[in-house]
Amino acid sequence: MTPTTGTTVHTIPRLEIRNLKRRFGDRMVVDDVSLSIMPGQVTCLLGPSGCGKSTTLRMIAGVDTQDAGEIYVDGNLICDTVFRVPPERRQIGLMFQDFALFPHMSVADNVAFGLKGPKVEKRARVETLLERVGLGWTIDVFPHQLSGGEQQRVALARALAPRPRIMLMDEPFSGLDNRLRDGIRDETLSVLKQEDTAVLLVTHEPDEAMRMADEIALMRDGRIVQQGAPYNIYNAPVDLEAVAFFSDINVIRGVSRGALTDTPFGQFLTPGFRDGQTVNIVIRPQHLKLDFDRAGKGPLPTERDGQAARGIVERARFMGNESLVEFRMDHDGSVLRATVPNVFLPQPGTALWLTLRRDRCFVFPAAQAHEAAMHP
């Protein structure tokens, strides 16, 4: 579907990068990265520290140059390995964690800093933006008179003032305390949408990406390993690492034979796996179900949940809106973790039966090295 903003229908990406590569020494830090962002769309480049997110952003901003690949804005080439529009002519706004407002300038002058044109027009733009970020009253005050969150909103207004076509944000909220952060994220998002800016936001925090993004590009070792709406990335992860990036996981191992894998939790269909291939069945702690022990017996097997396996509670902790229970499993001594809503704190040593919600299990091939170790 073509994204729409108001009555405008956009068909050309505001930002498109194709096959970007950047090498430092003999290390490929950005390895064939492609993505496109429509006006008014927020894409989060999400990945662990050092995976190449900021380097990608710097090449788009024009402060670093790629070794290969092209960057387009509204369908026009702005940079390849030969041609290069300088950073100041790319109409790209930047916002970083350690943004700095000019301390000796009023808020109005800070926001107007990058603006050209008649004074009256500049003033009108400054007023509009400060109103939009909820800080109309700060126009004549100085940065030191504002809280960290307010300064952040001024920085956003300043970055948006010259009407950038694209906004690049590198961990812009990580300097804020937790209570402020959610509100500022939401406000920032609504202002960016009103301005119809295409946003590429870099973060290593899955929660931030889920909250902000229309689309998440999951990055690892210089590559985008999966790209899509937050819902799809969370519910149809491409591999075990992608599941683990968003939450705690449990891994149950088995070996595929005749496209079936036997586990203590019942049999799983594993089509496409070779006979003898090691299989990882991955499930998040909230998708384990617990049942009481009835004279050494658990619940009867069902098609939906398979069969139950017994575990002994090792410890249980109250986490606020849920409880986390750790089990030592009878069948192989492995540890599994389950979360239960509200308060559920069984005593250590209690026997309980665990089943897996099959519709929430992910089945992946185990890594080659592990397979070799298991089947020498």
Ligand SMILES: Nc1ncnc2c1ncn2[C@@H]1O[C@H](COP(=O)(O)OP(=O)(O)OP(=O)(O)O)[C@@H](O)[C@H]1O
């Ligand atoms: N100018 C440089 N020279 C050499 N190596 C660099 C340079 N810039 C970045 N790197 C290396 O490239 C890798 C990727 O860095 P980058 O800053 O893009 O990662 P990141 O995903 O943004 O990480 P973080 O979330 O920690 O900022 C890192 O290992 C970094 O040390």
